[in-house]
Amino acid sequence: MAKGTNTKETIKRQALNLFVAQGVDGTGVREIAKTSGITEGAIYRHFKGKDELVWLLFSENYSAYAEKLEALQDREHGVANKLAAMIRGFCMFYDQDEILFRFLLLVQHGQLDKIDDKSPSPVRVVAGVIQQGLDQEEFKAPPFQDAMEATAWVFGIVLETATFKIYNRLTGSMYARADGLVKACNGALGLKP
Amino acid sequence: MAKGTNTKETIKRQALNLFVAQGVDGTGVREIAKTSGITEGAIYRHFKGKDELVWLLFSENYSAYAEKLEALQDREHGVANKLAAMIRGFCMFYDQDEILFRFLLLVQHGQLDKIDDKSPSPVRVVAGVIQQGLDQEEFKAPPFQDAMEATAWVFGIVLETATFKIYNRLTGSMYARADGLVKACNGALGLKP
Amino acid sequence: MAKGTNTKETIKRQALNLFVAQGVDGTGVREIAKTSGITEGAIYRHFKGKDELVWLLFSENYSAYAEKLEALQDREHGVANKLAAMIRGFCMFYDQDEILFRFLLLVQHGQLDKIDDKSPSPVRVVAGVIQQGLDQEEFKAPPFQDAMEATAWVFGIVLETATFKIYNRLTGSMYARADGLVKACNGALGLKP
Amino acid sequence: MAKGTNTKETIKRQALNLFVAQGVDGTGVREIAKTSGITEGAIYRHFKGKDELVWLLFSENYSAYAEKLEALQDREHGVANKLAAMIRGFCMFYDQDEILFRFLLLVQHGQLDKIDDKSPSPVRVVAGVIQQGLDQEEFKAPPFQDAMEATAWVFGIVLETATFKIYNRLTGSMYARADGLVKACNGALGLKP
DNA sequence: CATGAATGAGGGTTCATTCAT
DNA sequence: TATGAATGAACCCTCATTCAT
Numbered sequence: 183m184a185k186g187t188n189t190k191e192t193i194k195r196q197a198l199n200l201f202v203a204q205g206v207d208g209t210g211v212r213e214i215a216k217t218s219g220i221t222e223g224a225i226y227r228h229f230k231g232k233d234e235l236v237w238l239l240f241s242e243n244y245s246a247y248a249e250k251l252e253a254l255q256d257r258e259h260g261v262a263n264k265l266a267a268m269i270r271g272f273c274m275f276y277d278q279d280e281i282l283f284r285f286l287l288l289v290q291h292g293q294l295d296k297i298d299d300k301s302p303s304p305v306r307v308v309a310g311v312i313q314q315g316l317d318q319e320e321f322k323a324p325p326f327q328d329a330m331e332a333t334a335w336v337f338g339i340v341l342e343t344a345t346f347k348i349y350n351r352l353t354g355s356m357y358a359r360a361d362g363l364v365k366a367c368n369g370a371l372g373l374k375p
Numbered sequence: 376m377a378k379g380t381n382t383k384e385t386i387k388r389q390a391l392n393l394f395v396a397q398g399v400d401g402t403g404v405r406e407i408a409k410t411s412g413i414t415e416g417a418i419y420r421h422f423k424g425k426d427e428l429v430w431l432l433f434s435e436n437y438s439a440y441a442e443k444l445e446a447l448q449d450r451e452h453g454v455a456n457k458l459a460a461m462i463r464g465f466c467m468f469y470d471q472d473e474i475l476f477r478f479l480l481l482v483q484h485g486q487l488d489k490i491d492d493k494s495p496s497p498v499r500v501v502a503g504v505i506q507q508g509l510d511q512e513e514f515k516a517p518p519f520q521d522a523m524e525a526t527a528w529v530f531g532i533v534l535e536t537a538t539f540k541i542y543n544r545l546t547g548s549m550y551a552r553a554d555g556l557v558k559a560c561n562g563a564l565g566l567k568p
Numbered sequence: 569m570a571k572g573t574n575t576k577e578t579i580k581r582q583a584l585n586l587f588v589a590q591g592v593d594g595t596g597v598r599e600i601a602k603t604s605g606i607t608e609g610a611i612y613r614h615f616k617g618k619d620e621l622v623w624l625l626f627s628e629n630y631s632a633y634a635e636k637l638e639a640l641q642d643r644e645h646g647v648a649n650k651l652a653a654m655i656r657g658f659c660m661f662y663d664q665d666e667i668l669f670r671f672l673l674l675v676q677h678g679q680l681d682k683i684d685d686k687s688p689s690p691v692r693v694v695a696g697v698i699q700q701g702l703d704q705e706e707f708k709a710p711p712f713q714d715a716m717e718a719t720a721w722v723f724g725i726v727l728e729t730a731t732f733k734i735y736n737r738l739t740g741s742m743y744a745r746a747d748g749l750v751k752a753c754n755g756a757l758g759l760k761p
Numbered sequence: 762m763a764k765g766t767n768t769k770e771t772i773k774r775q776a777l778n779l780f781v782a783q784g785v786d787g788t789g790v791r792e793i794a795k796t797s798g799i800t801e802g803a804i805y806r807h808f809k810g811k812d813e814l815v816w817l818l819f820s821e822n823y824s825a826y827a828e829k830l831e832a833l834q835d836r837e838h839g840v841a842n843k844l845a846a847m848i849r850g851f852c853m854f855y856d857q858d859e860i861l862f863r864f865l866l867l868v869q870h871g872q873l874d875k876i877d878d879k880s881p882s883p884v885r886v887v888a889g890v891i892q893q894g895l896d897q898e899e900f901k902a903p904p905f906q907d908a909m910e911a912t913a914w915v916f917g918i919v920l921e922t923a924t925f926k927i928y929n930r931l932t933g934s935m936y937a938r939a940d941g942l943v944k945a946c947n948g949a950l951g952l953k954p
Numbered sequence: 955c956a957t958g959a960a961t962g963a964g965g966g967t968t969c970a971t972t973c974a975t
Numbered sequence: 976t977a978t979g980a981a982t983g984a985a986c987c988c989t990c991a992t993t994c995a996t
Contacts, residue, residue, distance in 0.1 A: 212985085333539075338534060755904065811967090
């Protein structure tokens with residue numbers, strides 16, 4: 183039993199690595215199996231197919247990200263504090279498992295439309311926080327048209343910084359940039375912390 | 376002769392459409408040919424192979440984007456004005472050919488490392504403008520560590536807004552959001568226009 | 569111990585059902601196991617493999633059919649009576665277990681050549697009865713060249729009627745058609761009952 | 762063009778041979794290709810897949826059989842003559858291409874339900890002839906319940922004779938048995954020719 | 955006796971590319 | 976230039992069977 187569980191987790195981690203390194207289409211089931219130290223057919227005892235493997239990898243971690251952000255913002259008061267907590271949290275998560283984040287970034291376009299509208303989503307968490315700030319009039323003269331536009335800006339600032347890091351245009355840990363990201367987001371949204 | 380040129384351009388445009396709609400790996404040479412009104416083999420009269428087609432589509436347009444931005448900033452004075460001009464310009468380019476932009480976004484990960492370090496790049500154009508602003512001390516107390524980090528923020532704000540539009544989280548034209556984007560970037564970088 | 573026997577019989581019956589519904593090649597060992605309430609590996613406690621399972625299912629029942637027909641004809645006197653008894657008997661057997669008959673029909677082509685030439689066979693039983701009728705000059709002017717040809721006709725009349733029933737070209741029970749089948753066979757063979 | 766056509770016909774004939782020799786499931790696309798002197802992928806230029814190959818082989822020839830029988834009966838008058846003509850015709854067709862007939866017999870179970878109810882079918886042709894005989898009161902005291910039952914008998918007599926030949930229980934050509942088959946069918950149906 | 959993870963060969967199919975026409 | 980048949984490798988997946996537990 184323990185062995186089987188390990189196999190499944192091994193497959194998932196190796197697949198993640200390969201997907202990030204070569205793309206999903208560029209990675210064969212054969213290669214995943216070999217890297218995991220098993221044969222091709224064994225994959226199918228643990229996953230219905232390659233699609234399910236990708237989907238599981240995405241949906242499990244995408245939701246987990248959302249829940250982590252939700253927990254972080256829940257402990258704070260005020261938009262600025264909530265945003266800051268989430269940004270710092272994201273930086274820590276990113277540094278802990280860069281590969282995972284890159285995978286999420288890589289496959290989101292093909293998987294997002296399969297996500298249940300009710301399941302937690304990072305976008306909805308952030309948009310919710312900003313909307314709440316609007317409702318409570320924490321923004322004096324918001325430069326954005328609505329909460330979703332502001333959400334795009336926040337996501338852009340944070341994710342593009344991570345992306346620049348991935349392509350070696352930026353170096354060092356994400357956490358070392360957390361303060362700057364917080365300031366940038368506050369500045370973009372017109373928030374005085 | 377004009378006909379041959381047309382065929383090549385037809386292939387490129389049809390391929391672009393298909394790549395955006397189905398992904399590069401999800402689009403076969405056969406399908407590109409059929410959509411272009413020719414047969415498989417004929418593709419190879421115009422391109423060495425599928426890879427070259429993708430590469431040409433990417434590199435030509437990626438460089439063109441860079442040159443357009445370069446021209447726009449060149450007419451302005453001061454970081455803020457230059458940035459504003461580029462952002463507004465980008466919004467117009469985007470609205471003129473959304474498919475093209477989506478293609479660039481789609482394939483950049485696999486193509487960026489093939490880009491010649493000397494050929495023009497949107498990232499370098501923007502980073503250059505910001506660096507110049509730093510050199511001329513246009514930023515009072517820059518919240519970013521270096522020009523590249525600030526570039527990431529600007530790109531993030533603009534590109535993520537476009538991405539949100541693609542996934543229908545935002546609606547309307549990009550140009551209608553240009554003013555907001557300019558304000559957001561100024562705010563993020565600590566620029567008073 | 570009774571349980572073990574039951575398991576084996578359960579497997580055989582479930583396999584029979586699945587083979588008839590989906591074909592032998594279309595039915596996996598995994599499916600047979602699941603339907604039987606056990607797991608794949610357990611099948612191999614009872615049978616050497618899938619082939620043996622098919623073979624056992626075929627040979628046991630094929631021989632049993634032959635023995636039943638043999639017993640039926642043995643109680644009668646004269647070709648006509650013997651044939652009539654076997655035809656009526658077959659109709660009853662068929663109605664009792666249509667699935668079994670369909671299975672026999674389904675796999676006979678692949679299994680017949682493995683049948684021991686000495687073991688009882690329905691064909692030989694019927695051919696024997698007709699040959700005996702020939703030897704005892706019960707046929708006045710036989711329209712057939714030899715006993716085997718006449719046997720083909722009898723089998724054809726009866727089995728094709730059953731086949732038409734399977735494919736819903738005929739309805740009702742086989743036994744309701746027994747009298748007609750007897751008449752048809754007598755007519756074909758030139759027998760006046 | 763001539764080459765392509767030949768390839769397609771070659772594939773069809775070789776597939777037919779292999780299907781009859783080893784069964785459809787027992788014959789791989791790889792093997793069909795090799796026997797046809799081409800590679801696997803080439804099959805798919807001519808057929809959408811293995812299923813279509815089987816279906817084409819079946820439907821084309823099944824309909825052709827029906828049309829031949831239809832033409833034969835159309836030239837005759839009276840049930841007895843029509844039936845005799847079809848039986849003799851069938852024997853000739855069979856002798857001309859035994860493999861083809863065996864293929865039809867082999868796969869009919871899996872393909873019959875895909876047959877368009879409107880397309881010609883041997884069963885319907887024969888049943889139509891018998892029904893017509895009933896309508897015109899050519900049968901004095903029909904021993905069968907309806908035309909379809911009589912059709913089953915006729916098909917059984919003829920096809921089972923062919924089947925016995927296939928399994929070497931009978932020898933010689935089918936045509937040599939045509940007179941006997943006609944007599945058998947007449948006898949079974951209670952027809953005095 | 956039973957489990958179910960793993961094997962390894964084979965299944966049908968797709969696809970970028972080549973080449974005789 | 977254009978065609979489309981053919982190639983050959985790789986694709987994802989299924990399956991009968993084995994074996995450690």
